[in-house]
Amino acid sequence: MAVRDLALIADAFERAILRAAEVILEGRTRGRGRKPKAIEEQCRLFLVGWRSGSAVASFEVGPRNQLFSEVAEPALGAVIDGLAQIQDEGASLDRIPRASRAAMVELARLRPLFDRAIERLEIVGSDDIQRRAVVDQQSAVIIAEAVRRVPQPERLVVTGRLDRLDGHEGLAGTLWDRDGRVWTCTFPPALEAELPALWRRRVEVVGMGIAAGPDARGKLEVETIRPVEGPLEERGRRFWKAPSLDQLAIEQGVGPIGTIEELLSVWGEERLESDPFQELMAERARRRLEARAARD
């Protein structure tokens, strides 16, 4: 077996496990804040054995710690299960779980191996992962063809509500568009100062990305962002971030009065039939009585 083929296999599987791990972590609260570096280390493959003949390579994935059972083990399981489903059931890529599907994108690189006298790759888990899968010419073609159909990044304009901002792993945010689809937005540092004011607001973002599907998040590398709000949203935003009295006074065009004649002059010759003060106090007394009765 050529060394470059062994390197290709190891590299493709290592990346596949990492991709599956990333998808698995997206769906969890715990572990979401893990540093990418720690996840990457955990998903690294180590060549720990080699037997000649049918070329049996043994790999270990990451160190055996808490992250192993949380991340590496389920990710490796997703890789093997995805391959098994394609091999045994001829399942197409869109019918296997998302973590497995993400892994297959990396394994599509194995396709040329089968043109170089390699007939099949057999992946056998050990210890806690008692599962096996086979990649052969047929399944490699299925994977490669399906991956070829994976959408390529394009220029997109998306309008939605910027709902979550995360500065832990680069500047990222979650946007919900009007059709209920979810987008993961990555922002350049130049937009960092603008983002807090746009949080929980309806915004239009423009950038390169892959469109969201009914069961898959969209991804967008944001280039520009701007608020787009209707009157109702503007009021809703003002509830949470109220203007000062001075700002309100400017908006309402109100200043100090000179004398109360300025107020009284509005009424002209109007004369009310009943005393408004007495009516007001009677109304308040009625309300207070009702409130007291309700309490008692």
Next chain:
Amino acid sequence: MDDLLLDTSVVSFLLPFKIRPEQKLYAPHLAGRRLILSFQSVAELWLLARKNAWGNCREEKLRMFLRKFLVVPADDGLAEAWAEVTATSARLGKRLETADAWIVATAFHYELPLVTHDRDQLILQELGGRVITELP
């Protein structure tokens, strides 16, 4: 600039009924000030208009009259202040009715002196606020 929050009771002295002595008593307090109303006072004034079937012409004058005041709407901070004054009043053994509490909370939240002719709102003083009144 001196801001004053006017309770509806004091504003009612500025409505076109026969001149009440209280109008003259409060006039010096209001002159030269920016006069502020809670949204609750606006609602109470509209209730007076609707219950007495003022009609379009008089209602239009009410609108013009209200435009002379700075009206404070409800927001997150005011809602918290409402809860604070309501809960503190209860601890002091004095119940503030829901609508009254919005006006007291507005004075409390914005640290505005409250000009009132309603004894129930004097509780603002016990909450650390300032009240201006000509009540006997």
